[in-house]
Amino acid sequence: MYGLLISIGVILLILVIWMVYRIQTLISVAKGSDKKIATTSNKVNAFLMMVFLIGCGVLMFWYSIKEFDNYQMPIASEHGIITDRLFWITMAVTGFIFILTHILLFWFSYHYQYRDDRRAAYYPDNNKLEIIWTLVPAVVLTVLVVSGWKAWSDITAPAPEEAHVVEIMGYQFAWDIRYGGMDNTLGDYDYRLTNATNSRGIDFTDKNSFDDFPSQNVVIPKGEPVLFKIRARDVLHSVFAPHMRLKMDAVPGMPTRFWFVPNKTTEEMRAELGDEEFEYEIACTEVCGNGHFSMRKVIRVVEPDEYRTWLAEQTPFIKSNPDLVADLPADLKELAEIYINEE
């Protein structure tokens, strides 16, 4: 019933528009106004240019200011402060050009609308002007690029020796976290060793893996460098920690990395935002299948002391599942037993 009524309504609407259109066309033919150039519609369009400029300009400023706290995400890493500053500097520069060029575009459109009694200026070129607006953008861009390049080189420089290593492995559709244990060194892995009990494909013939342990969340200390070693098991994923201003693809067969210094603990951020539930999150930003939108992992940033306590409390893989080392050669197995039996 509803469907019928709606379709009748739509048909009537179309008919009305159709009639108006026909009448309008006939009138313009009768008046001969279709031959003129400086018609009313030319004026209306010119006027609408100004309406658009002012209307949308006001809308943009109003919304940008009103929503600032919503879209401006708090920063929780040291390099994030730098990249955000670059972002807002670029925003200021481009915003200025954006507004200036749009005022010119719409103002010219309005002001130079067609008039029968005027003739356009014959102004084919001016090399001086061309040179000016080649050089000025070039210089501005150079400044922006050089500052961006400095930040980029610092961010992508090799991680400090003492950086806390966290391995993040992406798979459909979650992240697995691994720590190197007290020695901060991850054991080798080989994707062919992957199975139900060893989801990360850790190679337990490598002694470094004996104290490796898994974690439900990424736990990292505030104010100390952290190195994410990133890999993927099946398809491309991308580690995105928005508050840390951190993003790096996880590529099967090619380990990647990203190091940074978190500068606010989760607790501090909760207090700052007045949100007791707040958590730092990792999301996936490289399309990876139907669960792409659900690869959530929590990062917990804690004080360094708390971190060390936490680190000491963790249980290595082989301790929670001694079967993992059941097939090792005798000498290695003996060593593994020491880890397993350690209190």
Next chain:
Amino acid sequence: MAVANVSAHDVSNHDHHDHEHKDNFITKYIFSTDHKMIAKQYLISGMFWAFIGGFLSVLFRLQLGFPDMDLSFLRPLLGGWIDASGKLDPNFYLALVTMHGTIMVFFVLTAGLSGTFSNFLIPLQIGARDMASGFMNMLSYWFFFISGVIMFASLFLEKGPAAGGWVVYPPLSALEQAIPGSGLGMTLWLIAMTFFIASSLMGGINYITTVINLRTRGMSFSRLPLTIWAFFLTAVIGLLSFPVLFSAALLLVFDRSFGTSFYLSDIYIGGEALPNTGGSAVLYQHLFWFLGHPEVYIVLLPALGITSEIIATNSRKPIFGYKAMIISMLGITILSFVVWAHHMFVSGLNPFLGSIFMFLTLIIAVPSAVKVFNYLTTLWRGNLRFTPGMLFSIGLVSFFISGGLTGIFLGNSAIDIQLHDTYFVVAHFHLVMGSASFFGMMAGVYHWFPKMFGRMMDEKLGHVHFWLTFVGVYMVFFPMHYIGIAGFPRRYYSWTNFSFSDMYTDLNMFVSVAAIVTFVAQFIFIFNFFYSMYKGRKASPNPWQSNTLEWTTPIHPGHGNWPGEIPAVYRWPYDYSKPGAREDFIPQTVPLSATPESNLPHENKLVQLEKEIMAEEGDVLVANESKES
């Protein structure tokens, strides 16, 4: 023999050609070798694909704007992709965004835009009877058609079409276990793209050859309209970059079907470890973006060329900085090949390489800026006629600025870390490449409709269409900047899983409503287009009082374009409002010697030269005629 005669400048043969060769329905409308008919075929196909692509975007905007909506009413159309509770299937959501991207980038903005206007305008504006090879031109369209049929068929597969994003990065696109769309859907995608690439190459070779070889007398490169320069350079870019996409696709086919490991390495999926080792997923990205980035300019340059022509005509002013426009297009052409890796700053690429590409990327902003300033100066002190074509051109300049400026953020690798693959990117490329090119295409259709069909489109409907679309596009894509700065990732079925993105439901709803309104507004255009084709006002020979050659043809040009001799060209195409001239335009076919009142000092010197050449030409013509008889 017919083709050779048509394209040759040998005029004397042409007259009897019209009589000996009668077109039937099939040779005239289907397997036509007339560039004008092929252009129309491309245009109609492009409009069909734009409708499909736009409709797909409405579907996923429904999901994003109204995540709780019961979509059961779509079940008659989408069948099993709507589950029992009325929700869109997440796999199909990915298929929708993938197909939307593929269709819009390749089928609408490459084939629909370049295919239509390069075919239509190159022979008409350079003064040629047809393309260099009319047969290859026809083949180009029909390869595109086959490609379209295959891509269209893939929409109806049980497991859905390709779903790994329009970039189809392996391993996702290589492994059927990873996503259902990587099965037969992806196979058809690759086959369709192979045909598409073949089609573009045949088209491109033709455009280049025609521009170089078939220009009429006097049509030197420095007198070519900017449209032709743009189409020419676009074809060059396409010719150099599409083969690389083909190689990327071919290696992907090998990986998918023949067990090679070009892109695959160390993969454990579906409970088993695959034997592939030593491949590199990043290699595919390099190959893909080696086309993918130039592709941006393949869709944008023709739009910029069309706009240059329309803005000059309707401002009644010469385009400002004709030479600077050409130089910046040349600059863009060259630079477009050395910036591809800026799509890969966080792909695991060597950071040093990243910094090189950052520098190269921001250099390309300079010629773009020059173009914008030249457009603005062209408007300055003009006498503007707001035809729909002109309005869409002004809209293009606005989008080109808005979207271009956000490119400065994304080209800066340090800033890109945060913005990469967020809605900021979506906003950026939809404005600068999607909407700008789309507006260029619209401008072109409104402007050259009289030449295509001999009738005018309705102006008022055009105005309504423009304003709804212009405001609509900004309402769709401007808010995405905020969403992007807030960190919302792309290609997400829903954002509620994360607390950082569990907001802006209102803004997303607004975007979706705006998208639907904009989509519906396009039906005004569809109506206007088909109605005017049959019932529009009859066009005059030169309705926009334009200078270029196409307006010297009859209102309904036949195959061969000019009934008699092809007119010669004596001046550049932008002599609008020249001081001293009676009218505010002087067509390219008017000799300098006929306009002593408006000639500039250096042109007066050319008059003498011109007279000598004309005398010589006259001798040759007389000689030819006497030989004939």
